[in-house]
Amino acid sequence: MSSQKEILSDGRFSRVARDPRFWEMPEKDRKIKIDKRFRAMFHDKRFKLKCTVDKRGRPVNYTSVENLRKFYALSESDSELSDGDSEVRAEKKKKKKKAKPKEEADS
Numbered sequence: 001m002s003s004q005k006e007i008l009s010d011g012r013f014s015r016v017a018r019d020p021r022f023w024e025m026p027e028k029d030r031k032i033k034i035d036k037r038f039r040a041m042f043h044d045k046r047f048k049l050k051c052t053v054d055k056r057g058r059p060v061n062y063t064s065v066e067n068l069r070k071f072y073a074l075s076e077s078d079s080e081l082s083d084g085d086s087e088v089r090a091e092k093k094k095k096k097k098k099a100k101p102k103e104e105a106d107s
Helices: 004-009 014-018 036-042 064-071 076-106
Strands: 032-034 050-053 059-063 072-074
Touching: 004 014, 032 036, 036 064, 036 072, 059 064, 064 072
Parallel strands: 032 072
Antiparallel strands: 050 059
């Protein structure tokens, strides 16, 4: 078989390298950006479907949530908010853990 460079140097196929229809989609543009209204679909039980076979009948071992993460991404501003929310939640958990021993000591 000929190498990729030899194929592209051939006059018949040189247009393929310059034509944007044949370019690979940039990784940052592959996923559809969604806003915070739909953030729940990544962790809500109602969106989670356990599949045992794919659409062609082959056995698989994944959930529909993994497909959602494959095709959708939170928009930039919303992903920052969700990161901030997770940090706030972690801080609240730490505060609750610290508060519980004090309450137990008083009892």
